[in-house]
Amino acid sequence: MSDHKAEAATLASTTLEPIVLEPTAALTVEEVLSVHHWNDHLFSFKITRPASFRFRSGEFIMIGLQGDNGKPLLRAYSIASPSWAEEIEFLSIKVEDGPLTSKLQKIQPGDHIYLGRKPVGTLVTDALSPGKRLFLFGSGTGLAPFLSLIRDPDVYEAFEQVIVVHSVRTVADLAFREELESQLAGDPLVEDQALLQLTYVPTVTREDFHTTGRINTLIDNGRLFEGLKGEARLVPESDRVMLCGSMAMNKDIAAMLEGLGFVEGSNNKPADFVIERAFVG
Ligand SMILES: Cc1cc2nc3c(=O)[nH]c(=O)nc-3n(C[C@H](O)[C@H](O)[C@H](O)COP(=O)(O)OP(=O)(O)OC[C@H]3O[C@@H](n4cnc5c(N)ncnc54)[C@H](O)[C@@H]3O)c2cc1C
Numbered sequence: 200m201s202d203h204k205a206e207a208a209t210l211a212s213t214t215l216e217p218i219v220l221e222p223t224a225a226l227t228v229e230e231v232l233s234v235h236h237w238n239d240h241l242f243s244f245k246i247t248r249p250a251s252f253r254f255r256s257g258e259f260i261m262i263g264l265q266g267d268n269g270k271p272l273l274r275a276y277s278i279a280s281p282s283w284a285e286e287i288e289f290l291s292i293k294v295e296d297g298p299l300t301s302k303l304q305k306i307q308p309g310d311h312i313y314l315g316r317k318p319v320g321t322l323v324t325d326a327l328s329p330g331k332r333l334f335l336f337g338s339g340t341g342l343a344p345f346l347s348l349i350r351d352p353d354v355y356e357a358f359e360q361v362i363v364v365h366s367v368r369t370v371a372d373l374a375f376r377e378e379l380e381s382q383l384a385g386d387p388l389v390e391d392q393a394l395l396q397l398t399y400v401p402t403v404t405r406e407d408f409h410t411t412g413r414i415n416t417l418i419d420n421g422r423l424f425e426g427l428k429g430e431a432r433l434v435p436e437s438d439r440v441m442l443c444g445s446m447a448m449n450k451d452i453a454a455m456l457e458g459l460g461f462v463e464g465s466n467n468k469p470a471d472f473v474i475e476r477a478f479v480g
């Protein structure tokens with residue numbers, strides 16, 4: 200091969216052609232609309248919503264890109280936007296060397312992404328029996344399904360108070376903090392309800408902050424209940440809880456709830472609390 204041809208071949212192999220994704224029976228292909236990087240290990244993005252796509256606020260779905268073997272590389276993601284939204288939003292971790300997120304973190308507006316056709320999940324109000332206070336306990340990206348629920352007017356119809364608790368290691372991990380601190384000011388549908396009914400409790404466990412300590416600590420020492428109506432403890436008669444975090448957090452808080460008399464619910468059998476893993480591991 201001549202020097203010129205060799206140079207052209209090298210260039211062709213290093214120039215990235217946009218990968219064209221094809222829809223399948225289980226997946227549609229959507230367009231990335233916007234991307235926001237919160238820090239080195241967290242980002243959020245919005246994609247188009249197909250007209251036929253229906254989901255309940257709080258559910259998760261498979262999303263992905265093309266893997267190195269040419270097949271879809273998919274992972275479960277909680278939908279962070281509410282069921283009425285025109286666009287679909289996600290909050291994502293960036294795992295160093297993670298098969299999907301090492302690629303996903305590089306997406307740009309205009310890129311294409313796979314979206315599953317069948318959303319599922321237990322973090323839905325259908326899986327809870329009626330109550331007065333709804334506590335949403337999330338750690339890390341476990342905030343995502345709660346971002347969906349707190350922007351859904353039905354949640355404020357079903358519960359008098361909605362308390363979203365976000366536990367993270369560092370202040371920079373408090374994604375959507377401003378929006379949550381403002382009680383969703385400017386939200387087209389729930390602004391008025393959120394102002395009266397939504398409480399945001401961020402807690403940072405590995406840096407100084409106004410609130411520190413894991414969620415179970417905030418329950419134990421009563422900090423969680425400051426400013427709320429009702430008792431300064433969790434009561435199974437009128438409180439309902441959704442949990443979304445690491446397996447360790449889910450396990451520890453579920454054990455605490457069961458100790459207090461809370462019964463785990465499901466889509467088929469609504470009860471006092473529901474759980475979903477924010478990730479496996
Ligand atoms: C029901 C469900 C819902 C999920 N929703 C989300 C979501 O909304 N946002 C999101 O970023 N991820 C979510 N995940 C995790 C997601 O499916 C992937 O694991 C994640 O995108 C990393 O993919 P990966 O291929 O890069 O690495 P993987 O091989 O999938 O993961 C590698 C390791 O990274 C760690 N890890 C993975 N995900 C996370 C995370 N979210 N936070 C902290 N550590 C993590 C774990 O230790 C894991 O073993 C969810 C998982 C489940 C089961």
Ligand SMILES: NC(=O)c1ccc[n+]([C@@H]2O[C@H](COP(=O)([O-])OP(=O)(O)OC[C@H]3O[C@@H](n4cnc5c(N)ncnc54)[C@H](OP(=O)(O)O)[C@@H]3O)[C@@H](O)[C@H]2O)c1
Binds near residue numbers: 240340444447448
């Ligand atoms: N967030 C980061 O700064 C960061 C950066 C790079 C990589 N990662 C990697 O990402 C993975 C997950 O990190 P993450 O920060 O998203 O999630 P995480 O480790 O689950 O921590 C998120 C929050 O959950 C709390 N928590 C952990 N276990 C708990 C339990 N059993 N009960 C109650 N609360 C509990 C943590 O408190 P404690 O702080 O007390 O544990 C923290 O406030 C890890 O493998 C990590 O190495 C994280």
